[in-house]
Amino acid sequence: MRNMLHIINKSPFYTKTVDTVLKFSKKGSPILLIEDATAAAAAGSALCEAKLGNIMRDHPIYVLKEDLEAKGVHKVIEGIKVIDYAGFVELVEKYNTCSWA
């Protein structure tokens, strides 16, 4: 069985989707942060660094470069993998996806 790629697009300061995904995803399943969820990957927030650091113990985390650039985020939390649209496509080919609304 293929792992599920969990895609999140909401800021952790707006909804608790990040927490929900953490609670309901299997250990090892990758998480991709896009759109407003890129806020979670930005370095500097003690809250996000603690939360993401916690998640990274059990899940690989990716963040979309194009969305980071659009929002002027130039530094992400250490350990998060920055991917571009081509990388996004590769992930979607590799995994089943669950795109959280």
Added chain:
Amino acid sequence: MFIMRKAPYGTIYPFEGLESVLIMGAYEQDISLLFIDDGVYTLRKGMDTSALGIKNFSPTFKALEGYDINKLYIDKDSLDIRGMTLDDLVVQPELVDEEMIPELIEEQDVVIPF
């Protein structure tokens, strides 16, 4: 699998989710529904939306059986923290917990959260 995680009538999400379930049901797909977070509120008994001028869609959940949609699951924890039990709901989904839900989600071919 469809995942319902938002409260009814505040946004269009739960209504659209239910519409999608019914459409897929008409195509005889193997469908399951999982209620988590505020999605458990969509099943609360005794809704009356007449003053809002919006259709109360909760009775539709009772009609899902007619579409052979019988695999309904609900997160026990989401009910607990909202002070609700199965007795408060219009249908009786299977109670599941945070041990079982990740397994349920990951075994699906397609997962559509609303």
